[in-house]
Amino acid sequence: MKKIEAVIRKSKFEDVKMALYEAGIEWFSYWDITGLGKSKEDQVVRGQIFQSSYIQRRMLSIVVRDINLEKTVNAILDSAWTGDPGDGKIFVSDIEQTYRIRTRESGPEALYNKDSNGI
Amino acid sequence: MKKYIVSLLALLVMGSIKISAATVVAEPKIDAGDTAWMITATALVLFMSIPALALFYGGLVRRKNVLNIFMQCMIIVAVISIEWIVCGYSMSFGKSEGFFSPFIGGLDGAFLRNIGIHDLSPYFISHSQIAADGTLVGTIPHLVFVMFQCMFAVITPALIIGAFAERINFKGFLLFTVLWSLFVYNPVAHWVWSSDGWLYKLGALDFAGGTVVHINAGIAAIVTAIMLGKRRDYKGHALPPHNITYVVMGAAMLWIGWFGFNAGSGLAADGLAANAFLVTHIAAAAAALTWAILDWFNDGKPTIVGTSTGAVAGLVAITPAAGFVNVGGALAIGVLVSLICFAMVAFVKPKIGYDDSLDAFGVHGIGGITGSILTGLLATPTIQSAYSGAIAGNWHQLLVQLIAVMAVILYSGIVTVVLFKVSDRILGVRVPDKLEAIGLDETQHGETAYTSFD
Numbered sequence: 001m002k003k004i005e006a007v008i009r010k011s012k013f014e015d016v017k018m019a020l021y022e023a024g025i026e027w028f029s030y031w032d033i034t035g036l037g038k039s040k041e042d043q044v045v046r047g048q049i050f051q052s053s054y055i056q057r058r059m060l061s062i063v064v065r066d067i068n069l070e071k072t073v074n075a076i077l078d079s080a081w082t083g084d085p086g087d088g089k090i091f092v093s094d095i096e097q098t099y100r101i102r103t104r105e106s107g108p109e110a111l112y113n114k115d116s117n118g119i
Numbered sequence: 120m121k122k123y124i125v126s127l128l129a130l131l132v133m134g135s136i137k138i139s140a141a142t143v144v145a146e147p148k149i150d151a152g153d154t155a156w157m158i159t160a161t162a163l164v165l166f167m168s169i170p171a172l173a174l175f176y177g178g179l180v181r182r183k184n185v186l187n188i189f190m191q192c193m194i195i196v197a198v199i200s201i202e203w204i205v206c207g208y209s210m211s212f213g214k215s216e217g218f219f220s221p222f223i224g225g226l227d228g229a230f231l232r233n234i235g236i237h238d239l240s241p242y243f244i245s246h247s248q249i250a251a252d253g254t255l256v257g258t259i260p261h262l263v264f265v266m267f268q269c270m271f272a273v274i275t276p277a278l279i280i281g282a283f284a285e286r287i288n289f290k291g292f293l294l295f296t297v298l299w300s301l302f303v304y305n306p307v308a309h310w311v312w313s314s315d316g317w318l319y320k321l322g323a324l325d326f327a328g329g330t331v332v333h334i335n336a337g338i339a340a341i342v343t344a345i346m347l348g349k350r351r352d353y354k355g356h357a358l359p360p361h362n363i364t365y366v367v368m369g370a371a372m373l374w375i376g377w378f379g380f381n382a383g384s385g386l387a388a389d390g391l392a393a394n395a396f397l398v399t400h401i402a403a404a405a406a407a408l409t410w411a412i413l414d415w416f417n418d419g420k421p422t423i424v425g426t427s428t429g430a431v432a433g434l435v436a437i438t439p440a441a442g443f444v445n446v447g448g449a450l451a452i453g454v455l456v457s458l459i460c461f462a463m464v465a466f467v468k469p470k471i472g473y474d475d476s477l478d479a480f481g482v483h484g485i486g487g488i489t490g491s492i493l494t495g496l497l498a499t500p501t502i503q504s505a506y507s508g509a510i511a512g513n514w515h516q517l518l519v520q521l522i523a524v525m526a527v528i529l530y531s532g533i534v535t536v537v538l539f540k541v542s543d544r545i546l547g548v549r550v551p552d553k554l555e556a557i558g559l560d561e562t563q564h565g566e567t568a569y570t571s572f573d
Binding site for chain 2: 043044045046047048049050052054
């Protein structure tokens with residue numbers, strides 16, 4: 001089992017969401033993040049146009065079975081791409097164990113719904 | 120019908136006075152309509168300080184400082200209201216003897232001790248009647264006038280908050296605010312609005328507070344912003360607002376509250392109030408639209424922060440003019456003030472490099488100056504026949520307006536420097552760098568705005 005965390009542009013969220021649905025992802029969580037560093041982005045406040053180092057992005061977190069890792073990562077890579085700096089990053093890490101609370105199933109079976117051929 | 124009878128009586132009374140000064144006159148009456156409107160208007164002006172200004176400013180700061188802004192607005196309402204009944208009202212609208220008479224009122228009216236609940240307001244614009252002692256009085260209770268003016272005394276120092284936001288020590292702020300109200304607001308209100316005031320006698324026009332409120336606060340704003348220094352994170356441009364929905368709600372509530380501010384400043388529910396109501400709305404609309412269009416040209420998209428700012432700038436600029444200009448004048452004032460304030464905030468401020476955090480000077484100072492000068496230009500005798508501006512051939516009025524504007528700029532500027540220095544000496548005005556980094560909500564009040572508590 002792998003956890004995929006992706007930082008993407010907010011403007012690409014709809015595209016990524018559709019690509020993940022098509023790739024068979026049944027459920028993922030996301031939240032808005034603010035990044036701060038040396039990178040800058042244009043911002044406007046009351047007519048002042050300036051470069052701000054506060055950068056607004058969206059983070060997705062998805063846990064998948066190993067066999068579906070590549071398909072999911074490719075879906076994000078294709079759908080979140082614009083070609084300009086700032087398209088974001090994808091991080092993949094190992095997940096030791098998963099439990100489904102309702103049935104107490106554990107392991108990869110706990111990740112998908114058997115009736116819907118999910119991921 | 121009742122009104123006709125009252126005016127008939129007044130006519131009769133005036134006639135009889137000519138015949139014999141000793142004639143007993145009818146008891147002057149409180150006008151229920153005027154009084155009802157003025158109590159409503161007073162509440163609307165309080166609504167501008169809390170929550171409108173608190174939301175407008177609170178949304179523009181970063182999330183770690185939003186409660187500090189709310190607290191400053193709230194505590195100003197509490198402290199200055201008390202200051203107002205202790206001595207503020209007397210210093211602003213009371214009488215004094217000799218040399219001081221044109222500059223500041225005395226302390227005879229401290230704690231409002233000379234005002235009874237049935238006394239009528241000695242101040243009026245268009246509705247007046249003859250009192251038992253032969254003087255003219257208004258149609259609302261004196262205490263309503265005291266309360267109406269109290270809300271002006273409250274909102275003026277609250278406007279300055281925008282300049283020193285996100286870096287001021289709460290204790291130092293509190294001391295400065297009280298000193299500033301005592302020694303800047305009260306005298307300037309006396310100059311312009313008291314019947315003894317030297318600017319009033321000179322004929323300066325300020326219907327609802329262009330000089331007393333907005334220039335006064337705007338100049339104090341730039342002085343304190345410069346003296347306090349830049350925020351540690353200020354890099355020559357605005358820091359991103361943390362909650363733009365607050366900014367918009369605040370601006371919208373200011374717009375509503377301003378109807379009390381301006382349409383109440385005629386101290387009656389009459390045609391003059393209707394005109395103030397109309398021109399206030401139209402100037403705000405014109406200014407909001409102008410700012411949106413400027414945004415559009417400047418960066419390709421109209422922003423809501425910009426449009427809200429434009430609306431406020433329009434309201435500021437129409438304030439001194441609301442009882443003197445017609446709807447054409449209001450349109451001109453609205454468009455011009457947005458052009459000038461936009462240039463100030465977007466281009467001039469970053470060039471000069473001072474950190475007026477939320478543009479208290481850029482909007483209130485510059486907007487107030489623009490409005491006060493334009494009042495001298497655009498005042499038309501069709502609104503109040505006694506007053507006209509340069510456009511109606513009375514160039515003298517423009518000169519008087521310039522004198523009033525310069526006098527308030529100089530006085531507010533110089534005295535603010537002194538009072539801010541004094542506050543710094545006694546309690547300190549700037550928070551230490553580390554506390555500024557943590558945020559004023561946590562370090563000044565021990566509270567945080569956005570928690571995850573269930």
